[in-house]
């Protein structure tokens with residue numbers, strides 16, 4: 001039996017690539033979608049060679065919403081699983097100075113991913129099957145001075161995924177929300193992250209493949225972040241507003 | 246992407262303060278080469294000593310680990326330097342391919358295997374790692390990448406193989422794999438009562454694909470060099486049990502164990518070593534004769550015990566590995582084993598292997614016998630190692646830099662007249678200004 005293909009939106013992302021590897025190891029064909037996807041040819045070759053699966057590259061810009069339908073039509077097949085790893089950490093200070101920069105961060109983390117998932121959801125619903133995996137962030141669980149522009153966009157995306165899951169639960173389509181804490185990727189390469197709280201991309205990839213297999217709704221990576229965020233969410237606003245986190 | 250930390254080789258001796266960089270792609274490596282006054286590449290840290298450590302900048306190559314192309318006609322794989330041999334096996338054994346030459350651990354990178362020009366149990370037949378490398382792409386001191394092979398820039402090619410990272414940074418390479426029908430090895434063990442008997446078995450088994458002997462270093466007198474010689478061949482499906490023959494290229498996976506903490510020193514004294522050696526030898530004699538074993542147990546018995554280097558405790562351990570020319574092998578090995586037995590410093594791992602002929606500018610192997618053994622680091626064993634060095638030198642032997650952690654520059658020069666030529670070549674090519682390790686400085690290379 002041939003396995004359904006897995007579409008990775010944001011195919012250059014470290015988390016996206018690690019997820020592709022986890023699914024390729026299970027024998028799924030992989031579709032890597034990214035801006036300037038031809039530059040991913042070494043990754044394509046590597047995944048195909050290591051796991052002996054078909055891997056194809058597709059140009060995709062999450063902000064070019066007009067082109068999303070044509071992009072989906074151009075895929076070799078309608079994927080069984082779609083993972084969105086697109087995101088932009090942005091520069092909080094720049095976002096405070098320059099509202100255009102803020103809008104760019106919001107669109108990349110929320111509007112664009114929600115737009116492509118809207119189209120995929122409808123196609124999956126028509127087919128009556130499929131899994132959508134949205135990579136949001138614990139940053140969306142509470143706005144903080146140091147990254148609330150990014151965080152607010154992720155909050156919007158998390159709410160969108162939750163609603164989508166609710167809508168499609170009876171239609172055979174499953175939605176997984178992934179809430180990473182710290183992950184050692186290109187996005188965070190210059191930050192000094194605490195090792196015990198920082199996941200490696202491969203860990204996140206494996207957790208995603210497992211969550212899909214077990215039809216989990218919401219996962220935190222590492223799991224300890226569920227507890228940390230519960231505490232952070234429960235700090236009274238009066239106190240929270242004076243804290244520096 | 247960088248940080249200061251304690252770095253060591255597999256022997257955990259010496260431990261050095263070093264800055265480690267983790268480039269993610271070729272552009273990052275280029276940037277480092279152009280920015281850092283002196284640096285050394287590091288693979289998976291399986292060399293025993295300080296060959297992959299540079300205090301100012303050690304470049305961890307493990308993130309450059311993509312497999313780029315495979316030509317199934319020739320069995321040629323093109324891959325980046327950080328790919329592990331174990332990953333190559335995981336990907337290609339199920340399709341009927343195995344490395345042509347492999348060291349005793351699969352946790353080495355392609356770059357590390359090239360830099361040390363590693364040898365396997367088939368050296369007498371197939372030569373060292375260089376015999377399966379078609380070309381190498383090396384980044385030089387100016388950040389430019391040069392592709393070299395036996396025909397194209399042969400100077401760079403032949404010096405990079407065995408050059409211990411001192412000719413530049415290996416970025417990519419093409420290597421040929423060996424077609425196999427199964428993932429199993431037909432092994433035959435021959436007990437040998439002493440050194441002469443063991444050598445006799447090697448000399449009459451030249452056509453065996455794989456051969457290696459485990460020596461009980463504590464045998465003395467007429468039992469000096471008492472050993473178990475193991476010969477091996479790639480099995481064909483007809484050699485396998487019906488169960489194994491169903492999926493011959495995928496032997497069942499083995500469990501992994503980890504040594505969870507440093508053993509206290511007293512765990513490893515002369516008596517435990519003696520008991521271990523005696524047991525191992527008796528078990529070997531009992532199991533002598535033919536057996537079919539999976540590739541992992543055959544080639545990489547130690548890999549099943551992850552981080553086994555911790556059994557030697559915090560002070561770490563050192564390996565002695567020399568090769569003696571054929572004509573001087575019996576006399577030299579006898580003197581070495583006598584010195585070891587006299588010191589009573591038993592070794593868990595004493596391995597004897599016959600090398601075939603090899604002629605290369607700075608690689609370790611030459612025709613003759615190689616002996617390798619581990620010692621916990623103490624002032625006593627360090628003194629013994631100096632004595633063993635002297636015996637090897639007196640018998641025309643030389644030493645394996647991938648195992649060395651303590652030899653002096655003068656010992657290297659006394660043992661290997663190629664060292665001066667290699668150092669001169671480094672100066673001429675401008676490699677010495679940029680690529681150096683703690684080892685190369687210790688050895689004045």
Ligand SMILES: Cc1cc2nc3c(=O)[nH]c(=O)nc-3n(C[C@H](O)[C@H](O)[C@H](O)COP(=O)(O)OP(=O)(O)OC[C@H]3O[C@@H](n4cnc5c(N)ncnc54)[C@H](O)[C@@H]3O)c2cc1C
Nearest residue numbers: 288289290291292348349354356357360363364409410415
């Ligand atoms: C249990 C065990 C068994 C072993 N058995 C054998 C054996 O049977 N035969 C054998 O030959 N060896 C053997 N070895 C030694 C081992 O194969 C070599 O030390 C090998 O070089 C280790 O590869 P590495 O990737 O860990 O490299 P490291 O140990 O990290 O580095 C080793 C050398 O390679 C250089 N290097 C690494 N990557 C690059 C690169 N990209 N470009 C340029 N230079 C680079 C380093 O500068 C250094 O000089 C064994 C080691 C262990 C621990």
Ligand SMILES: NC(=O)c1ccc[n+]([C@@H]2O[C@H](COP(=O)([O-])OP(=O)(O)OC[C@H]3O[C@@H](n4cnc5c(N)ncnc54)[C@H](OP(=O)(O)O)[C@@H]3O)[C@@H](O)[C@H]2O)c1
Nearest residue numbers: 012013014015035061062085086087137180182183185187
């Ligand atoms: N790393 C962490 O600590 C962490 C924590 C929580 C959540 N996350 C989330 O995890 C996801 C993956 O991030 P990562 O850590 O793997 O970082 P990453 O490597 O920076 O990945 C982000 C990816 O988004 C892509 N992208 C940005 N704008 C795009 C656009 N307009 N169209 C298409 N693709 C676009 C980028 O592609 P280009 O390469 O083309 O720029 C990049 O590959 C993101 O959603 C991130 O927010 C990460």
